Every structure is written in structure tokens, then in C-alpha cells.
Amino acid sequence: MSDGIVLGDNQYGKAETRLVRIYRDTERHELRDINVSTALRGDFSAAHLYGDQANVLPTDSQKNTCYAFAKQHGLREIEDYALTLGRHFVHDVEPVHGARIEVEEYGWERVPVDGVGHNHTWTRRGTEVRTTVVTVEGDQACVVSGLRDLVLLKSTGSEFAGFRTDPYTTLAETHDRVMSTSLAARWRYAGTEVAWGKTWASVRTLLLSRFAEVHSLALQQTLWEMGRAVLRDHQEIAEIKLSAPNRHHFVVDLAPFGLANDNEVFFPADRPYGLIECAVTREDGPEACPAWRAVPGFA
Amino acid sequence: MSDGIVLGDNQYGKAETRLVRIYRDTERHELRDINVSTALRGDFSAAHLYGDQANVLPTDSQKNTCYAFAKQHGLREIEDYALTLGRHFVHDVEPVHGARIEVEEYGWERVPVDGVGHNHTWTRRGTEVRTTVVTVEGDQACVVSGLRDLVLLKSTGSEFAGFRTDPYTTLAETHDRVMSTSLAARWRYAGTEVAWGKTWASVRTLLLSRFAEVHSLALQQTLWEMGRAVLRDHQEIAEIKLSAPNRHHFVVDLAPFGLANDNEVFFPADRPYGLIECAVTREDGPEACPAWRAVPGFA
Amino acid sequence: MSDGIVLGDNQYGKAETRLVRIYRDTERHELRDINVSTALRGDFSAAHLYGDQANVLPTDSQKNTCYAFAKQHGLREIEDYALTLGRHFVHDVEPVHGARIEVEEYGWERVPVDGVGHNHTWTRRGTEVRTTVVTVEGDQACVVSGLRDLVLLKSTGSEFAGFRTDPYTTLAETHDRVMSTSLAARWRYAGTEVAWGKTWASVRTLLLSRFAEVHSLALQQTLWEMGRAVLRDHQEIAEIKLSAPNRHHFVVDLAPFGLANDNEVFFPADRPYGLIECAVTREDGPEACPAWRAVPGFA
């Protein structure tokens, strides 16, 4: 273009393909429930500049591939499923040199009947979602797994004091408060040969137990302790990023009604909320993943 | 008014007061997390016709009362809490002759640390919500408890065949399908002396086990069986109403890709969905609850 | 059943069928965008008690009918469309004696290009939704139209003072506040021969102008004035019901920072909110609509 305007980063794909996979080889069925989004990267200039689709595999075909692969290659661990999908697009579809596959998994638990989990009946478990983002670029792949919407609350064991003040500070210090969050965590694996499910469960347990056990002087400290515990126990994890809204629980002033309120009655506010974000990483860790490329956008 | 236009049914109140109550008498804290809505009924004509507030207790005071009562009278079972609030408004606030108190409760479970539930740390349990609507009218009270967003799925044991057809019917019969719903149930108690929590848990167990165990020829049949099991085991329940979206899980056609799909890969659709609603009641049951009055609106 | 447990009210149908209808007879296209829910009533006992579907027209067929009728009978006014659907189910499907058809319509406006609305390009207009609920029972029909999510705010001209107080009252009086709501209104027509679109637009204009012009001593008063204006100008409307959350805008205390705040900076809270609901009706109005029957449930 003589006007000096050029196409920059771009990708396209099918977002939020909902998919349930049932394993029914025995009477005791197994269930996977996911939401998968695919995005392809390559030279799609002609589609943008001239509307020429010759290089564009329809997003509908990407959706079909998600369904077909759930049968053909199976769907046990979302990381394996996403790696298989991503490598397929990059290796088998001519103009594609990179792919980003994002999967969310919703947990289910067996309905107990007379104390035993039923063979083919489930109820949704918790609010939390297991996630993975796999990026493939040529022969390399990067796996970032995680969880979101893990809602936590501790009714004591949290302080906030000794903080910096400025002319706009009116907050009082507290040495005993409710601390609650809806945690999002994402961790990058150093490789792709990992016991995905087992590791995910172990990370989750570490996050929960650190949240419970750390006497918290700040949400920052709790996040750091959570991230550090994960890296310490899992050499296969290169770094972890944590994002934690501080879901404020305000102590209601009951004095006008002649009542004490010793951290017993709270108003949990919707908005605004504090938002604490940090990465915990390794001094001598692996380089940034070569297959990683952010989505176009200004995060 | 000489124009023959008159005020009809009306009520006003504070909706969605979020409240967390911590019991911290011992090191092992207890937690209640609710959303409460109050609505008052009485002669509020002057407020409507002339803007005269002399009879109007502010919704802000109603909110304050919710908080104060959680301390003063405690918050263990939401039905008791709602009854206490409703009776207070009706008996203690002069112009009020009726009240509707709606409470939603969100469940939490203790975070396990080394296999033991932690003393003061919890995570949100499930997607489901426990509900109650208490209406008080003078000296009478009506309690309708329930649950919503109980998401269920069975991967077999459900048919849909032999149905009526018309010129707009294209659906094929099936003798094996996925059946999934997000159940809402509300049941009306015959009285107000009930072991609320224990009964609620028992009803929930009955609903779950009937959903699991009934071989379903139709969602209607499953709902009826669920409702009947509840009424059969709980004489203290006068009637139950069930509302169940049929969350369609469509078998994906993999034949174009040379793959069989024997009820293994499904597309769970968002919309539209079937919606099945029914009441299960008693032939010789108690009369409609005298304290019950619907909200103004056309449901 | 010898256990005295019986089936009560019930209905079933297809909810939230999304449908867009384009009229393209000329280069200047027309657009309708709706969400339609159908529910059928009749003797469906066999489906509930024995899983016998012989009388059950699938909800999938109901969905197909919605699409087919949008072509066959057209979709101009949602009330006409819903009446045609409802009468079809009641008159043409053997076991059905009643139907409830609910339609939501989303508004679009033409994208202006060089000051002229484009022939075939639109953008969504506003947050508000036009609604209708049509119930048919045998030869009779009842039409309740309305709107919801009409978000309004006035920055002055609203007071709240002289209200009742009790021991839980801490609210201060105010003679100048922000008043904001997200209005839902539903009005019942006396008959079915109405200029639907024209009347709907006129009602909307009346609601808006009364909200703007009434100096409000209470939200109750504003609602009454809105409803009265509608009934006064529209003899074809039998009654109107209004539901208005009071979206509180709290004046932020800037005094700690040495700043005045003369109703200039507000915190609009999410929850809780006041909720004011009322019906405005006619002294000598028509009887309650014989075709009206509430959905099963405890509103």
C-alpha cells in the first residue's frame, strides 16, 4: 500500500465450541465437558487485503475438527487434546504456521445414590473451571494450564496494616479481617511431557492449602506464598501467574442499633474490588517459551 | 380519582442485600452466606398518590434490619431468619400488614488441609443455591423453600419416542439420549414448625436419586417421579413445583469424517431449550396458603 | 394414585428460540429480531405419570413452527405473531387447550452513512427490550405487552423525606437526589384489536415524559403518575404493572479531601437496591382476563 498502512498481527478461529465427551465402554460412564477455542496464525494477508479466501480454512471446519478429534484421538486430559489439535492445524493445514488452542473444562461429580457414586448420573461440581492454553509454532509448543473462579474465603487469619498513606487515605488498619477472592491462576510448563491431571490436582491442593495456612499480612503475600509453593514442588513448572480480586467483606456498623459486631456480620461488596496480580518465576528458569505469542490486542 | 383510575396491588422493599454471617465462638468458625430481599405490603396509597412518605419505612431501614437481625436473632436456618424478619415487619411496623422475605443461600465447604476440613477457610460449593420465600400476612405465615441451578446430567437411561407429530415435526425418535437440566424446585410447607435444614437436605437427596434412578421416557415423567418421592416421604410438605430446562445435548454427526458416533460426542446447545414445568400436590392437601400473595406482575 | 399425590398445574414448551426475520422485497430491507418462548397447556397426565408421549407435541416442533410462521404469516408486530402462534397451538394441536407465547424484541436502528440511514446495515438500539406475553385459552386471548431494561436517570427533581422511622433507621432525608431505575412495565390490553406498534410507542413516550417531568417525592409517586398517564390516554389498556429497582446513587463524601460535593460526584451501587412494584388499574375496568393463567411456580 502506498499509504504506508499495513496489516499487523492477526489470527482467526472458532471460539467457544461446547463439547461433551462420554466414555461408555463399560456401564460406568466417564464424562468430559469442555469449551474449546481455536485460533490460527499464518499469512492471511490476501483474505484481509483482497477478500481472497484461498488460504482460509473456515472456522466451521475448525469446529468440526474439534468434534472429530474428541472421537478420533479421545479427550482425557485437555492438554493432550489441545496439543493434538494445535499440531494438526500447524502441520496439516498448509498456510498455518501457528495455532492457539484454549480449553476450559467444567467439573462434574457422580450423584451419590445410597452412598455410591452413580454409574451415569452427575451434578456440576463447584464454580471453578480448569483451563489450558496451548500455543504451537512450527515444531514447538507451549502449555499454560490453570484454573479460574476458585472462590475462597477465610474468616480470620488476615491483616492489613502498616500501609502507606497519602492525602486520599481514609482506610483504617485492621488486624483481623475476612479475606475472600475468586482466584485465577495460570502456570507455564517447561515441557510437554507432563502428568497433566495429576499435576493440576497437586497444584490446586497447594494453592488451597497455602491460602488456608498462611497467616496473611497482605493478599500480595498470600499470592507469593501460593506461587512459591507450586514452583518449589513442581520442577516441571517454569512460572505461575496469579490474579486475585479482593472481594471486600465490610464489617457492618451495628452500633446505631445497640449491637456489637465482632467480625460477625459482613456486607460483601460487588464493586469496586482490589485486584492483585503477580508472577512467580525462576531466577535461572527456562527462557520465555518460543512458541508463545500474545493475541492481537492491548491487554 | 374521578377518572376511575386506581392504585392496584403494590409492595416495596430492599432487594438483594448481600450478607455474610460468621460464627466464631470457637476456633472452628461457621459461615452463612446469603442474599436477602424484603418487600412490605400495606396501605401505601398516600406515597403513590401524593408522594407522602409518612407511612413508608425506608428500604434502607429494611436493609439495616436484615443486618441487625443476623446478629440479634442469629442466622442458622434461612427459613427461621426469614420468618423472624417477616413477622417483625408485620407486627412492629405500623402500616405493614404483609411481608415477603426471599433468601438465597450460597453453600461453602471447608478447604481440606491434610485431609481435614480447615477451621476458618472455605471454598464455594457447587453452582446450586438454596432458597426460601416466606410470606407473612397478619398472624399467618407461609414458607416455600427450594433450590435452583442444580445442574444434572445423565449419559444414558433417557428416551424420547412415541410422541405426537404434526406438519412441523422433524425430530427423530431416540431410545438413548443424554438428559441434562438445571433444576429449580420450590416446595410449600404445610406449617412453620419444621426441621428446615434436615428436611431440605432430604428433599435434595430424593430429587437427585430419582433423577439418577428413574429410567426416563420423558422429562415430564422424571419430574413427576421426583415430586412424588418428595411428597411421599415428607408429610410436612403440601406441594412442590418443578421447573426444568431441557439442556439439549445433540449427537454430532461425524459420518462426513468417516467416524461413528455412538452417543460419545455431543454439542450442548445454549438456546433454545425445552422447558418443562409442573406442580405435584395432594388430593386432600391443605388449602392454598392464606398468607400467600403473588407479587404484582404478570408471570 | 392411592397415596393421594396428584399432578397439579403443568405446561411445557420451547424457550428462547432466537429468530431474525429480514424483509427484503425492496433494496431497503426491514429487520425483526426476537426471542420467542412457547408453552402448551392441556391434559399431559400420561406423559407425567407413565412417560406416554402420545399427546406430547415435541418442543422441537414448536420451535419449527416459530420459524415457519415467521415466513408463512410474517413477523411485523410481535403481538400479532404471538396471537397467531398461540391460536394455532390451541386450535390445531388436538390435546392443547391453552398456550402461552412470550416474545422479546430487540430494537435496531439503521447505521447512518452521510446522514442517511443505510438500506441494509443496522446497529443495536439501546438496552431496552419490547415484550409481549399472549395467553390463549380456548377461544379467548389475553395480550400483555411491555418493555424492560429501560434505564433512566434524573440528576435532580427527586426528593425523599418525611418518611417513617423505626429503631433501625439511619437514613438522612434529602430534598435533591439522583433518581435512577431500570424500568420494567407490563400492560394488559382490554382486547386484541389494537394498533400494537403505535400504542407501544405512545406508552413508552408517556412513561419517559412522566419520569422526566414529575417532580418526584418518591419513586412510588413517579410510578403511579406514569401508570395513570398511560391508562388516561389509552382506553384500550385495562391495567399496567410497573417494577422499578431504585438504583441508588450515593453522594461521595469528599470532605476528608477538603472538597465540597454538591451533588456532583456519585457512587452508583450495584446491590442492594430498592424495589418498588405497583399496579395501576381501573375502578370499573374489565374483569381479569379469562385467558390468563399464571405459570406453575410461586412468584
Added chain:
Amino acid sequence: MSDGIVLGDNQYGKAETRLVRIYRDTERHELRDINVSTALRGDFSAAHLYGDQANVLPTDSQKNTCYAFAKQHGLREIEDYALTLGRHFVHDVEPVHGARIEVEEYGWERVPVDGVGHNHTWTRRGTEVRTTVVTVEGDQACVVSGLRDLVLLKSTGSEFAGFRTDPYTTLAETHDRVMSTSLAARWRYAGTEVAWGKTWASVRTLLLSRFAEVHSLALQQTLWEMGRAVLRDHQEIAEIKLSAPNRHHFVVDLAPFGLANDNEVFFPADRPYGLIECAVTREDGPEACPAWRAVPGFA
């Protein structure tokens, strides 16, 4: 730490502070309605590692600052407001060397009464949101403005044909389809001296008119044409990024009912949806903004 585990990128702040600013100097009030999120960057290691808050300005103080500045410095254009906030945190709060301020603005239009916009009554306009993200790092600042949730539809003038196929392709070509999206656009300004409001309105007009006027062979092409038009007319804009879900409108097959459907009746699907993302930039454009730094996380 001797374990080689270190703190990585981090930031913290107050998210989603809702704020309404009324200008009431004359009888004709003005209104701004925003949602502001602040995030501070600097050396907060002590807070993470030891829970030492000495360097941490509470998020509550940040919220207070948002409110105070809306009075003290005013709130006319969100970009100016965000720049003022960001520079304040960086220059006036000791340990802070970077800040990210995100503002969303909700549009309102005056309620027309007798054809004239009312002095102090408004209704929410459209679904769309005006956005800005301002990052300040030391003495430098970067402004990225945009919009989201701009819902668009064209009922003809869109094709999708000549695309690549693979074994998973079943989609048919089309030369006339509905194209609909909910556009998100973000553009980076080359500097900070800009007529923000006027430019924003001009960009919006360009986006709308290109969407309307381009005969689209692919959504990619439409996005490119939109982006190019913006860069061509606005030298003050360095680059623009566009994200457009393809909200599929499927032609309903009415043949089983003996009806033709010449692009008249559509099913608008919720999920999955195509998602097309691209950047349009300048060959010889300014370097990447030095004040820009992504949030911690894996986008």
C-alpha cells in the same frame, strides 16, 4: 531466595470503581458515567515476600483519588481524566513508577419531551461502551482508546466462498449472507495532545460506514478496510486493533414445511462463533509505545 524462585511482574490496584459525575452549573445538566480501574507498578517486593505494606498505598486510597479527582480536576474526556490520575500516582506516590488506568464510559442521551431533550433526565444509549487504557511510565504516557459491544448487522452485501477446504470441511459456499458482529476496537494514539472526544466520534463513524459500505468477501476484509480508513484519516493514531466475533445467523431450512427461505428467516446462534482479530498499523509508524507494558498474565 536460595531456592531460585523469584517474584516476577506484578501490579495491584482498585478495579471497577463506578462513578457518575454531574455538571449542574446551569439548569441544563451534563452527565458522565464511568467505570475506572487503577493499577500501580513499582517495587512491591516487600509486600509479597514479607507482607510489609510500608510501600503499599491501599487500593481504597486509589478509589478515593478517583472520586476526588472527578471533582478537583473534572471529568469531561476519559483520556484526560485517566492521564491525570496516572501521572498523579507515578509522580506523587513515592514507590510507584508506573500506572495503568482503564476507563469505560457508558453513553446516555437526553429523554425527549415534546421533541426537546430534557435538561436533567436521560436514558442509556445503546449497548456500546467507550474505553480508554492509559499507561504512564515515568515521564512517558501511552493512550489506547476504543469501543466495545458495538453490535452491527448487515442483511446482505456479505459473501463467504472460495475458501480452503480440508477433510473436516462441510460448509457450503455462500454469496449472500447475514453478517453480524459485536465489535471491539482499540487504537493507540501517537501522542497525548488529541481532541479526544471529536476523534473518538470520527473513528466510530468511520468504523460504522466502512462496515456498511464495503461489500464483504470475508470479515477479515471488512476489518482491514475499517482499520485502514481510520489510519488514513487520523494521523494521530499509530495503530488500531480489531476483534470481531462472527455472530452466525443460520438460514433456517423451511423446506420440510413446504416453504422457501430466501434469506428471510434466520437462527442467530449464541455459540460457537468465529472470532477474527487483527491489527492495522503503519510501515514507518512510531515505535512501540515506551510506556506500554502488558498486565501480568498469559493473554
